Amino acid sequence: MGEIAGGASEAVHLSRGEAVRLVNTHGSQVVDTWCVHAADPSEYLSVEHTRRMLYALFPREGDMLHSNRRTPLLTLETDTSGCRHDMLFACCDSWLYRFYGCAPGHANCRDNFLSALARHGIEIGHVPNPINFWMNVPVSDNERLALEPPLSKPGDFIVLRAMAEVWVVFSACPMDITPVNGDRTPRCVSYEILGSSG
Amino acid sequence: MGEIAGGASEAVHLSRGEAVRLVNTHGSQVVDTWCVHAADPSEYLSVEHTRRMLYALFPREGDMLHSNRRTPLLTLETDTSGCRHDMLFACCDSWLYRFYGCAPGHANCRDNFLSALARHGIEIGHVPNPINFWMNVPVSDNERLALEPPLSKPGDFIVLRAMAEVWVVFSACPMDITPVNGDRTPRCVSYEILGSSG
Numbered sequence: 178m179g180e181i182a183g184g185a186s187e188a189v190h191l192s193r194g195e196a197v198r199l200v201n202t203h204g205s206q207v208v209d210t211w212c213v214h215a216a217d218p219s220e221y222l223s224v225e226h227t228r229r230m231l232y233a234l235f236p237r238e239g240d241m242l243h244s245n246r247r248t249p250l251l252t253l254e255t256d257t258s259g260c261r262h263d264m265l266f267a268c269c270d271s272w273l274y275r276f277y278g279c280a281p282g283h284a285n286c287r288d289n290f291l292s293a294l295a296r297h298g299i300e301i302g303h304v305p306n307p308i309n310f311w312m313n314v315p316v317s318d319n320e321r322l323a324l325e326p327p328l329s330k331p332g333d334f335i336v337l338r339a340m341a342e343v344w345v346v347f348s349a350c351p352m353d354i355t356p357v358n359g360d361r362t363p364r365c366v367s368y369e370i371l372g373s374s375g
Numbered sequence: 376m377g378e379i380a381g382g383a384s385e386a387v388h389l390s391r392g393e394a395v396r397l398v399n400t401h402g403s404q405v406v407d408t409w410c411v412h413a414a415d416p417s418e419y420l421s422v423e424h425t426r427r428m429l430y431a432l433f434p435r436e437g438d439m440l441h442s443n444r445r446t447p448l449l450t451l452e453t454d455t456s457g458c459r460h461d462m463l464f465a466c467c468d469s470w471l472y473r474f475y476g477c478a479p480g481h482a483n484c485r486d487n488f489l490s491a492l493a494r495h496g497i498e499i500g501h502v503p504n505p506i507n508f509w510m511n512v513p514v515s516d517n518e519r520l521a522l523e524p525p526l527s528k529p530g531d532f533i534v535l536r537a538m539a540e541v542w543v544v545f546s547a548c549p550m551d552i553t554p555v556n557g558d559r560t561p562r563c564v565s566y567e568i569l570g571s572s573g
Contacts, residue, residue: 219501225464225465228464228520232520233520234463234519245465245502247470247471265432266423267421270443270444272444272446276445302501303417303443303500304443315517316432316518317517318517319432319514319515320432322432
């Protein structure tokens with residue numbers, strides 16, 4: 178069991194067959210999530226490949242999440258929220274907070290991703306588009322996008338099952354300008370590793 | 376004026392203010408398109424940042440196309456087709472053709488992108504999600520995606536205006552399995568550099 182403070186990040190190692198349960202303790206927190214292959218981080222969870230394999234904008238319970246080499250890295254085994262999980266928008270970064278007029282040094286998911294992996298000695302040359310769990314990006318007219326507060330409830334959780342040996346990176350998004358985290362207050366989430374038996 | 380054979384690729388240099396007109400000669404050809412900053416190719420056209428800035432799934436005439444540092448790299452100045460241009464699906468790659476049971480060595484947009492830049496001495500560590508001009512990926516129920524033949528007509532063209540000094544990479548998609556290129560026959564396209572005056 179681990180806790181990730183609001184605005185912070187963590188990289189979690191999973192052997193093939195293991196899973197991680199991620200709990201949205203307060204229900205209002207978006208968690209930007211990446212996955213890289215442990216043996217070769219140049220293979221990573223790719224939302225543009227996953228959309229192509231699912232023929233869908235959003236992942237649903239039971240869906241496999243694919244890598245940039247079109248192999249399944251994770252299965253979204255459980256999703257108690259039943260809501261959309263954005264995988265259309267880039268994570269927040271220092272340039273976004275600059276765009277919003279924030280002072281330099283605002284915590285951001287991009288740096289969180291890089292530093293979480295770096296703490297385990299893993300370097301990766303770019304930042305893939307994450308899956309933003311519980312982030313509510315409604316689509317209208319089959320074209321237009323919006324940013325709205327999350328629809329998830331306190332205690333909602335997902336379970337991600339590893340189809341290969343991987344690192345999963347969670348960033349409890351530090352966004353405090355737009356309403357993606359509800360009342361614009363980043364809050365803690367928790368996670369637990371589950372064995373191969375579930 | 377240059378011609379790109381069906382299934383081939385080309386990197387085009389644009390100074391700030393210059394533009395390139397890309398002509399869909401036969402109307403049926405999808406062109407996967409990337410853009411990297413000439414001074415630093417780690418800044419590239421990012422569809423996930425562009426969607427966030429446009430709040431839209433597809434780019435329209437007049438839209439600015441943003442980089443992963445949230446600066447505009449290109450403007451889609453003209454688009455005679457008025458149709459959707461996919462930026463949801465990864466480009467085709469060797470793993471996709473393997474998935475379809477093709478023999479090794481099938482031309483693919485991923486290798487086309489890397490080799491077009493390599494011919495100019497530019498190395499880039501990963502392959503961003505391109506904009507797939509004229510590729511017809513309809514969205515239904517604000518969630519589901521499909522792959523359909525293009526709606527563009529012979530002679531349709533786009534003009535991309537450079538907001539910085541950039542390389543634009545075009546790949547006349549070699550796909551001959553799915554109907555993205557209409558009758559599954561990759562065909563040539565042409566391009567022309569336009570000066571700052573348009």
